[in-house]
Amino acid sequence: MVKRKSILKSILFYLAIFALVIFVVYPFIWMLSVSFRYDSDAFDPGVIPKRPTINAYMELLGLKESIRDELSNEEKQLLDLVKDLPEEQQKPILDKIYSQRKKESFPFLRFFLNSLLIAGLSSLISVIISIFGAYAFSRIKFPGRGTIQKSVLLVYLFGGTILAVPLYQIFVKIGMTGNGYKGLVSLFVIYLVQTLPVSLYMLGNYFRTIPETIEEAAIIDGSSRIGIITKIIIPLSLPAIITVFIYAFMIGWNEYLFASIFIRPYPQFYTLPIGLNEIFYSDHAIWTKMMAASVMTSIPVIILFMTMEKYLVGGLTAGGVKE
Incomplete structure (x- = not known):
């Protein structure tokens, strides 16, 4: 009787998991399917397109002109x-x-490159600053170290909608608005501020798990602090660093609120979230093209996760326990 119950529980468990996977994955499958259809076939039943085509992708990439019907x-x-x-x-x-x-074909590539530039650059600088800041928090003793380390997370107590107007007023007063280049620089600073606190916290906790005896041995051999960071801390902390980079990149890649405030008047500087929103109100507002744009928007994230998976798995629990 016990065995029968356990088998029944296992079957029900796997059925529930299967239903959950279908519920989560189906929208992505449908999105991919519609992106390979003609405009007239966008809402045909079934997941497999009856007349597969790559017209939507060719139009987005500028390989084919977009024509209004x-x-x-x-x-x-x-x-x-x-x-x-x-x-x-x-x-x-x-x-x-x-x-x-x-x-003119919808300028998807321009928006794609703008997002890649601002998200990649802000996440890279965030990681570099976090490495040195987290090392200082975890290794160098100075008055108020614990208070400062905990207070950096206070920025997450305030939502983006609360900070939007004050931040815009600040950037206006310091002259960081008025054209697209200044708008991108403003976004870069905002994304940096958004990602630095948690990056410092995660890396700081991870650095504490690295034995100080390794650094002491390096110091005895004549190594400097910079040498210790570059030759010991960074190689040993690669999983946590990759995790922080992916986290920072995702914020810049998907962010919409601040981008809509600082670069809305300058179409050539649109990032992907703003560009994809504009596609709904343009002559290119057709489902096949919108789904193709959504698929291509997800490609960099998928590639990033696939290439960094081995580091990400190790970094997800990095710094979770202090030994």
Whole structure:
């Protein structure tokens, strides 16, 4: 009887896990499926496309022009107004309308590179600063060390919506608004401030697990503090450092609120979250292209996790226990 109950529990457990996996994975499968369809087939039933195509990806990458199938309401109204004009007056107006039906491909690559630049650079600088800051917290004794280390996490007590207006006013007063380049620099500073506290905390806890005797031996051999950090601390802390980098990169890659405030007036400096939002209100607002853009947006994150997985697994519990 006990064995039968345990088998039943195991079956129910695995069925629940299977249902949960399907519930989580299905939206991604549907997104991938729609991205390989024609516009007219976007809502066809079934997961496997009946007529697979890569048109949406080619348009996003600029390899194929994006063409509107219908005239806009403004263009239709203009056609109604000019239909009674003489033919020689209609021709230049009609030529202008129909020549504009072929639009420039949605600048996905530009938005992609902007996000990659700001997210990659801010996460890299955050990790570099955190390594030195966390080492100071974990190894150098100075008055107020514990208080300072704990207080850096206070920034997470305030949500982004609360900080948005004060931060914008600060950047306006110091002259860090007014063009797209200044907006990107402002975003860089904000992402740095958002990621530094937890990066310092995670790396500080991990550095404490490294025996100080290793450093003492290096000091006896004549090594400097910089040498200890670069030749001992960083190699031994690689799992935690990779974890912190992925965390910081994800914040910059997915952040929308501050990007919508600082770079909204400058389309050529849009990051992916802003660009993907704009696609819903443009001539390119079609489901296949939106799903293709979503798939391509997730690719860097997937690649990052796959390449760093062995370090990430070791770093997830890094600093969790102080021995």
